[in-house]
Amino acid sequence: MSGFETREAQKPGRTTSAYDWDFLVQDDRVHRSIYADPEIFAAEMTHIFGKTWVYIAHESEVAKPNDFVTRKLGLRPVIVVRDSDGRLRVLYNRCTHRGTTLCRQERGSARNFQCPYHGWNFGNNGKLRGVPWPDGYTQDIRDERFNLAQVPRVQSYRGFIFATLNMDAPDLLNWLGPITRPIDEWLDRNPGGKIVVCEANRFKYKGNWKLAYDNSSDGYHVIYSHRSLIETENRMTAEPNKGMAYYKNSPDSLAMYVQYMGNGHHFKDKRPNLQPRQGGLWALESLHPGMEYYESEFRSRYGERADSLLDLAGSEPVNINIFPNLSLLGNHIQVFEPVSVNETNAVWYGTRIEDVNGDIGDALEGINALRMRTQEGFPNFGEVDDLANFEQIQRGLDCLEDEWIYMNRGYGLPDRIKHNADGTISGPATDEVFMREYIKEWKRLMSGPAHLTIQREP
Amino acid sequence: MSAQIKDPSRSSYYVDGDFYRTLIERFGDWQDDERIVNDHIARDMFRSLLEREARLLDQHRYEDWLRMFTPECVYWAPGRPDGGDPRTEIAVIFDDRRRLEDRVFRLRTGYAWSQAPRSRTVRLVTNVEVFSTADANRRMVRANFLISEFWDDETRRLSGWCGYNLQHAVDGWLIQAKQINLIDCDQCIRNPSILL
Ligand code: FES
Numbered sequence: 300m301s302g303f304e305t306r307e308a309q310k311p312g313r314t315t316s317a318y319d320w321d322f323l324v325q326d327d328r329v330h331r332s333i334y335a336d337p338e339i340f341a342a343e344m345t346h347i348f349g350k351t352w353v354y355i356a357h358e359s360e361v362a363k364p365n366d367f368v369t370r371k372l373g374l375r376p377v378i379v380v381r382d383s384d385g386r387l388r389v390l391y392n393r394c395t396h397r398g399t400t401l402c403r404q405e406r407g408s409a410r411n412f413q414c415p416y417h418g419w420n421f422g423n424n425g426k427l428r429g430v431p432w433p434d435g436y437t438q439d440i441r442d443e444r445f446n447l448a449q450v451p452r453v454q455s456y457r458g459f460i461f462a463t464l465n466m467d468a469p470d471l472l473n474w475l476g477p478i479t480r481p482i483d484e485w486l487d488r489n490p491g492g493k494i495v496v497c498e499a500n501r502f503k504y505k506g507n508w509k510l511a512y513d514n515s516s517d518g519y520h521v522i523y524s525h526r527s528l529i530e531t532e533n534r535m536t537a538e539p540n541k542g543m544a545y546y547k548n549s550p551d552s553l554a555m556y557v558q559y560m561g562n563g564h565h566f567k568d569k570r571p572n573l574q575p576r577q578g579g580l581w582a583l584e585s586l587h588p589g590m591e592y593y594e595s596e597f598r599s600r601y602g603e604r605a606d607s608l609l610d611l612a613g614s615e616p617v618n619i620n621i622f623p624n625l626s627l628l629g630n631h632i633q634v635f636e637p638v639s640v641n642e643t644n645a646v647w648y649g650t651r652i653e654d655v656n657g658d659i660g661d662a663l664e665g666i667n668a669l670r671m672r673t674q675e676g677f678p679n680f681g682e683v684d685d686l687a688n689f690e691q692i693q694r695g696l697d698c699l700e701d702e703w704i705y706m707n708r709g710y711g712l713p714d715r716i717k718h719n720a721d722g723t724i725s726g727p728a729t730d731e732v733f734m735r736e737y738i739k740e741w742k743r744l745m746s747g748p749a750h751l752t753i754q755r756e757p
Numbered sequence: 758m759s760a761q762i763k764d765p766s767r768s769s770y771y772v773d774g775d776f777y778r779t780l781i782e783r784f785g786d787w788q789d790d791e792r793i794v795n796d797h798i799a800r801d802m803f804r805s806l807l808e809r810e811a812r813l814l815d816q817h818r819y820e821d822w823l824r825m826f827t828p829e830c831v832y833w834a835p836g837r838p839d840g841g842d843p844r845t846e847i848a849v850i851f852d853d854r855r856r857l858e859d860r861v862f863r864l865r866t867g868y869a870w871s872q873a874p875r876s877r878t879v880r881l882v883t884n885v886e887v888f889s890t891a892d893a894n895r896r897m898v899r900a901n902f903l904i905s906e907f908w909d910d911e912t913r914r915l916s917g918w919c920g921y922n923l924q925h926a927v928d929g930w931l932i933q934a935k936q937i938n939l940i941d942c943d944q945c946i947r948n949p950s951i952l953l
């Protein structure tokens with residue numbers, strides 16, 4: 300990689316070889332301790348949130364040179380910045396003098412980050428520019444050890460920025476593998492294949508981060524955990540047909556499916572349930588502010604084009620889950636942030652569209668206004684109930700002697716699971732095959748060594 | 758359109774471009790010292806209205822609470838401390854009449870696990886200031902709030918301030934817009950499922 304001359308290998312950290320991983324993660328069940336043991340959580344911060352690619356921010360949040368957002372890589376505070384030369388960097392938000400965080404803003408634009416404690420001043424490429432009264436040092440403060448640590452590998456896929464501390468991790472594109480197809484489709488339904496992050500619905504819950512990742516392709520919980528949502532969405536219709544009502548009756552007989560995509564990624568595709576026509580997404584959408592006004596307005600102004608315009612405000616019925624912390628669903632970019640073994644943040648970033656090709660014109664304001672309202676629906680009326688259930692799982696895990704969590708739905712049933720030519724595995728929408736598969740990748744990462752690396756500008 | 762179809766509890770025709778523009782304008786620069794209503798009787802009347810609102814919510818009398826709003830109302834909790842633009846940014850909450858009724862309906866289903874069992878709340882409403890507008894039948898009111906909420910072994914506090922746009926109607930003043938400004942609106946919040 301250009302711009303760096305040295306790499307500093309960390310001393311091998313906490314060893315995970317003391318655990319019997321084959322006991323903790325079995326074919327159809329996992330041990331409670333993978334959600335409840337603080338030592339395992341601590342190891343995850345290196346073996347998962349360090350050793351594999353982790354989603355860190357979207358390029359639209361750092362669109363211009365000097366733009367930054369502060370985030371966490373696992374528990375490490377970092378600054379995701381587009382430096383003055385336009386290059387994306389993930390800097391450790393930690394002064395090299397005595398260790399305080401440099402930047403306490405959540406976002407902004409800055410050429411320099413000056414430490415609030417003793418005033419060391421760093422450029423947004425991480426280089427130390429100056430310190431107060433440098434004649435007080437015998438060492439050369441231009442020595443690179445005083446430049447900010449940074450994450451050595453930062454790569455984007457179509458606007459999604461990922462970072463890893465593992466020099467041996469595969470290239471981002473290879474690591475994403477077949478999940479790029481649904482990502483591409485999710486983006487390409489928007490003008491120019493582009494979306495812009497626009498604020499978020501932000502939650503925290505008292506539970507392990509994997510409870511959210513386990514849930515992200517779970518088609519089994521929908522009809523129960525979201526019963527209040529589905530009843531609300533369909534309170535005005537005799538025949539439930541809005542939102543996720545298609546989960547009623549026999550969801551496994553429908554065309555929707557769940558698919559394990561390799562490297563911990565998985566995908567639930569509910570699009571095959573829809574009528575394949577313009578306006579199909581819009582027809583499924585539950586009732587949100589302004590819908591009838593904009594629909595009638597678009598139909599009278601744009602005629603046949605109205606359906607495809609309205610679909611841009613509809614929620615895409617997919618769950619694209621990129622291990623370990625990213626989930627694209629509806630029009631949301633959901634990010635899971637581990638806080639401690641039993642605390643997690645779940646941030647649902649909203650997305651809006653831009654008139655990239657100039658063919659949306661006057662309709663843009665209305666489409667985005669509708670798209671904001673549709674996106675507020677699920678976090679408000681659905682997610683809150685899942686989070687309550689995640690918290691109660693964590694509580695149930697305190698029953699020390701009742702050790703197992705089952706992921707056995709569909710396990711061992713002949714003909715239920717399909718092994719596809721591209722190495723992916725698919726099954727009916729309520730199957731837990733994706734959990735059984737992703738947790739194997741988790742086990743592989745946890746049980747192997749973790750050699751993490753930071754870099755500094757020379 | 759027939760009156761039936763235009764019923765804002767059933768269909769949403771009033772949330773259009775002008776509605777958003779008016780809302781943003783009204784909630785822009787309204788807290789002007791020159792416009793403070795110093796009449797104590799008027800101020801006390803609005804304070805009573807807000808105290809009643811808080812009590813109805815604490816008593817889970819949601820249907821009575823809904824009757825305090827105009828038919829074409831908005832219940833809005835911005836996701837940014839400065840309010841932001843609801844046309845281009847998602848909000849913590851942005852409900853029209855129908856979605857506000859959805860919110861109440863959901864809590865009444867018995868299957869809203871985030872409120873099963875439901876929270877107990879006590880709400881303090883203070884620092885009430887009334888501002889006049891160009892329209893004699895419209896007032897803007899600012900009030901600070903502190904909600905003490907007990908849910909699932911924890912008593913926590915939600916705090917912030919509300920801006921109200923109140924409209925005079927035949928049977929008194931009704932809430933046309935309630936803007937709830939949580940002090941931590943842009944931070945992660947545990948179980949944000951009560952009515953604010
Ligand atoms: S800790 Fe940053 S300058 Fe001292």
Ligand SMILES: [Fe+2]
Nearest residue numbers: 521524525685
């Ligand atoms: Fe869910």
